Amino acid sequence: MADFVGAVDQGTTSTRFMIFDHGGNEVGRHQLEHEQILPQAGWVEHNPLEIWERTQTVIQTAMNARGLTASDLAALGITNQRETTVVWNRRTGRPYYNAIVWQDTRTDRIASALEREGKGDVIRRKAGLPPATYFSGGKIRWILENVDGVREAAERGEAVFGNTDTWLLWNLTGGVEGGVHVTDPTNASRTMLMNLETLDWDDELLSFFDIPRAMLPRIRPSSDPRSYGSTVQHGPFTGPVPLTGDLGDQQAATVGQVCFAPGEGKNTYGTGNFMLLNTGTEIVRSKAGLLTTVCYQFGDEAAVYALEGSIAVTGSAVQWLRDQLKIITSAAQSEILASQVEDNGGVYFVPAFSGLFAPYWRSDARGAIVGLSRFNTDAHIARATLESICYQSRDVAEAMEQDSGVHLECLKVDGGVTVNDLCMQLQADILGVPVSRPVVAETTALGAAYAAGLAVGFWKNTDELRQNWNESRRWQPGWSAEQRENGYARWKKAVQRTLDWVDVG
Ligand SMILES: Nc1ncnc2c1ncn2[C@@H]1O[C@H](COP(=O)(O)OP(=O)(O)O)[C@@H](O)[C@H]1O
Numbered sequence: 001m002a003d004f005v006g007a008v009d010q011g012t013t014s015t016r017f018m019i020f021d022h023g024g025n026e027v028g029r030h031q032l033e034h035e036q037i038l039p040q041a042g043w044v045e046h047n048p049l050e051i052w053e054r055t056q057t058v059i060q061t062a063m064n065a066r067g068l069t070a071s072d073l074a075a076l077g078i079t080n081q082r083e084t085t086v087v088w089n090r091r092t093g094r095p096y097y098n099a100i101v102w103q104d105t106r107t108d109r110i111a112s113a114l115e116r117e118g119k120g121d122v123i124r125r126k127a128g129l130p131p132a133t134y135f136s137g138g139k140i141r142w143i144l145e146n147v148d149g150v151r152e153a154a155e156r157g158e159a160v161f162g163n164t165d166t167w168l169l170w171n172l173t174g175g176v177e178g179g180v181h182v183t184d185p186t187n188a189s190r191t192m193l194m195n196l197e198t199l200d201w202d203d204e205l206l207s208f209f210d211i212p213r214a215m216l217p218r219i220r221p222s223s224d225p226r227s228y229g230s231t232v233q234h235g236p237f238t239g240p241v242p243l244t245g246d247l248g249d250q251q252a253a254t255v256g257q258v259c260f261a262p263g264e265g266k267n268t269y270g271t272g273n274f275m276l277l278n279t280g281t282e283i284v285r286s287k288a289g290l291l292t293t294v295c296y297q298f299g300d301e302a303a304v305y306a307l308e309g310s311i312a313v314t315g316s317a318v319q320w321l322r323d324q325l326k327i328i329t330s331a332a333q334s335e336i337l338a339s340q341v342e343d344n345g346g347v348y349f350v351p352a353f354s355g356l357f358a359p360y361w362r363s364d365a366r367g368a369i370v371g372l373s374r375f376n377t378d379a380h381i382a383r384a385t386l387e388s389i390c391y392q393s394r395d396v397a398e399a400m401e402q403d404s405g406v407h408l409e410c411l412k413v414d415g416g417v418t419v420n421d422l423c424m425q426l427q428a429d430i431l432g433v434p435v436s437r438p439v440v441a442e443t444t445a446l447g448a449a450y451a452a453g454l455a456v457g458f459w460k461n462t463d464e465l466r467q468n469w470n471e472s473r474r475w476q477p478g479w480s481a482e483q484r485e486n487g488y489a490r491w492k493k494a495v496q497r498t499l500d501w502v503d504v505g
């Protein structure tokens with residue numbers, strides 16, 4: 001068998017290709033950012049053709065740098081930013097519209113109408129999600145309603161939908177020349193269109209959004225030796241590589257962190273934050289504002305579910321300090337600036353740029369910096385930004401405990417922000433439990449590689465994968481209980497100040 005497994009990680013800010021060996025060690029990678037298209041306030045788009053072009057380049061560059069060819073890869077996995085919606089013509093391969101990104105809030109009226117019409121509870125029960133701008137269903141509907149000719153083409157089965165996993169799988173397997181139109185249950189569970197129990201598209205949910213079934217991909221297990229086909233010769237690989245794994249990126253990180261038992265979970269710190277807790281084969285319905293989602297489905301085994309706390313703005317608040325406020329010149333500088341002060345100086349920043357996701361689900365919220373006095377400096381704002389990442393994580397951790405009854409003993413973390421030592425120390429202080437980061441920080445790509453490798457026997461089972469997990473760093477809580485609870489009470493007060501700010505109809 002070939003020595004390596006490859007994984008494409010198509011994220012919100014960049015696309016990377018990574019190559020892993022049997023020990024789960026990284027042996028090669030390349031990464032490229034793509035343009036964030038911001039046509040108006042609240043709208044966020046990506047160009048699907050640019051994403052496909054970047055995907056080919058990162059694959060070719062990483063493979064060439066290691067002198068590898070298609071036959072060196074036992075399998076290929078895909079993982080992706082979830083919810084982001086592409087609709088394209090399967091005859092021409094051209095997208096009808098830019099990809100509408102998960103952070104985009106243009107569908108707030110569609111979401112609030114669903115609630116007003118009493119459909120919200122059905123969506124919560126069947127799909128495990130509250131009606132919100134975040135998910136794909138409203139985005140597909142927006143394209144059907146606003147782009148000429150798409151509805152008719154969709155009814156003929158010519159205009160098809162996919163998240164970026166499906167878009168890349170279709171292109172990698174031949175595109176207009178017979179590309180495979182497929183997704184997995186972790187991605188499908190983010191559309192508001194899939195029934196969590198049947199793991200299939202649900203006619204009632206489709207009718208709520210008026211979406212023709214013909215435009216939707218087949219849903220196949222996340223790790224599957226048969227359904228996804230192989231890469232074609234004229235693509236970036238110049239030969240066939242079996243495509244055998246597909247997972248949404250946060251579920252992939254959960255797999256990469258080897259959270260295979262109920263009660264095991266992780267928190268990923270990227271553009272946003274996503275805390276997932278494995279609940280086993282049981283569908284746990286949240287009463288505390290979390291999502292119920294599919295965690296993974298491996299081959300013929302029963303699907304495993306998770307509770308998820310999704311936070312829209314965490315690492316992107318650091319980008320905002322850099323790009324809009326310009327008080328830092330790099331993300332890493334946020335740590336240096338925030339370290340210049342001993343505490344937040346009374347300042348709390350709630351970065352509700354896209355409203356508030358879990359556990360609040362308030363699209364009428366907008367960002368606020370509160371508690372300012374003349375004493376405060378840019379260093380307090382930087383510190384409040386890092387604290388906002390940690391307080392938002394505490395909000396979802398509390399909801400997680402309430403829903404699952406599982407008390408967090410230690411938080412496994414990963415993602416771009418976790419290189420920030422101060423932020424991770426603040427996380428331990430604010431949560432009151434240790435925070436632990438693994439040696440392989442690229443858990444998202446690793447999880448997709450694991451799903452692909454399990455399907456072809458490159459790894460025998462999940463026990464073998466557990467052997468690959470090792471801790472690199474642990475942060476212990478330092479604050480007193482009083483300091484922790486006082487800070488959290490202030491945070492909750494600050495959150496209240498952001499609510500009911502915009503009229504969402
Ligand atoms: N040293 C740092 N301190 C704080 N945030 C950081 C640091 N380095 C990177 N980030 C943030 O991490 C995010 C990128 O993380 P990554 O895991 O690559 O995200 P994604 O998968 O969402 O594209 C960016 O939003 C960036 O601002």
Ligand SMILES: O=P(O)(O)OC[C@H](O)CO
Pocket residue numbers: 010011012013080081082083102248249250270271272310
């Ligand atoms: O691309 P990321 O890492 O920001 O992840 C985005 C999430 O999948 C959105 O649900």
